[in-house]
Amino acid sequence: MFTIKKIKVTAFSGFFYLLVCCAFIQSCSTNAEKKPDEKQKYTIPDSIFKTIVIDTVTKCQLINSITLTGQVDFNQDHIVKIFPMISGIVDNINVVLGDYIKQGQVLGSIKSSEMAGYSNDLINAETNLEVQKKNLDKTKDMYKSGLASLTDSISAEASYRQAQSELNRIQRVLKINGNSTQGDFEIKAPISGFLVEKNVNNNTTIRADNGGNLFTISDLKNVWVWANVYESNINAIKMGDIVNVTTLSYPDRIFKGKVDKIMNVLDPTNKVMKVRVSLNNTDYALKPQMFASVTVTNPENKQSICISSHALIFDHSQYFVLLYKGKDDIRITPVTVISSIGDKTYVSAGVDEGDKIIASQAILIYEALNS
Secondary structure, eight states: OHHHHHHHHHHHHHHHHHHHHHHHHHHHHHHHHHHHHHHHOOOOOHHHHTTOOEEEOEEEEEEEEEEEEEEEEEOGGGEEEEOOSSOEEEEOOOOOTTOEEOTTOEEEEEEOHHHHHHHHHHHHHHHHHHHHHHHHHHHHHHHHHTSSOHHHHHHHHHHHHHHHHHHHHHHHHHHHTTSOOSSEEEEEOSSOEEEEEEOOOTTOEEOTTSOOOSEEEEOTTEEEEEEEEEGGGGGGOOTTOEEEEEESSOTTOOEEEEEEEEEEEEOTTTOEEEEEEEEEOTTOOOOTTOEEEEEEEEEEEEEEEEEEGGGOEEETTEEEEEEEEETTEEEEEEEEEEEEETTEEEEEESOOTTOEEEOSSHHHHHHHHHO
C-alpha cells in the first residue's frame, strides 16, 4: 500500500515539474519574441522634444533655380581712371591702395616745364591785353579828334578782341590743368571713392602721351557680379531674373539682385555666356575679384508641395524626412526632391499637404531610429 502511494506522488511530482518547465520555456520564447519589437520602438526623449521644430507640409508656388559661378567686379559706370595731362616728374604722392578718397582731394603733384610755360603765357596774354586796351582807347580818342582814320579804329578794336580771346584761351588751359601758376600740376580726385589702382610713385617721370593711367578711383557703393552661363542653361536665363548671391567670406549672408545685362555671345575660351548682376554695396562688404555663387530663381505658374530644407536627410543616395505622428510614432519616409532654394525645398512625392514633419535635429532622430 505504501509503495502504491509513493509511486503516485512521484508521478504527480514529475508531471507538475514538466508543466512548470513548459511554462518557463513558453515564457522565455514570448520574451524573446518581444525583445526585438521593444528595441525598434523609439520615443523622443523630453529633453530633445522641447528643442525640436515640427513643421507642416504646405503647397506653394514652384520656383526653379540654377546656381552659377561668378566673380565680383567694379561697376564700370562708377569708375574713373586718372591720366597724366602733362609731362613731368611726379612728387608728393600721399595716398596708398585702398584709401578712401574725397572728391577734389590732392593725390600728388607733377613738376612740369609745361605748367611753367602756361604761367608764362598767362602773364604775356595779360600784358598784351593791357597794351591793346590802351592802344584802343588812344585810337578812339584820335579818331574823335580827326587824327586817326576809321580803319585805324577798327584795327585797334580787332587787336584788342584778339588779345582778349588769347587770354581766355590761356585761362581755360590753366583751369583744365589745375589753375596752378607755380609750375606744379596738382593731381586731384574727380570723384569720391576708393583708390583701387596706383601706377606711380614719387620721382616717377611721366609723359602725357604714354597712354597709361596714374590712378583709378571706384565708388564701391554699387558693384557688378559677372556670372557664367553654360549652353545647357542659356534658355533658362532672362533679363530681370531675381538672383541670390553668396560669397565665401559671408556664407550665411544673401545679397539680392537681378540680371540686368545678358552678353549674347559665348566666350571663345570657356564656352560660357556672361550675365551681369548689379548689387548695392553700401557697407562695402563685396570686394572686386571675390568669387561668388549666383542662384537664379524663376517662378513657374504651378503649385508644388514644399517643406523646410532643414527637414531633409540624405542617406544611401536617397532623400528622407521624418513623418511625425506622435512622440512614439515617427516614420522614416523617402521623398522625391524637385529643387531647393534657401530654406525651402520642393518635392513631388513622399508627403502630402498637412503632414507634420520634424524640421530640426532630424539627423539625430534618424540615427536613433536606425540604431
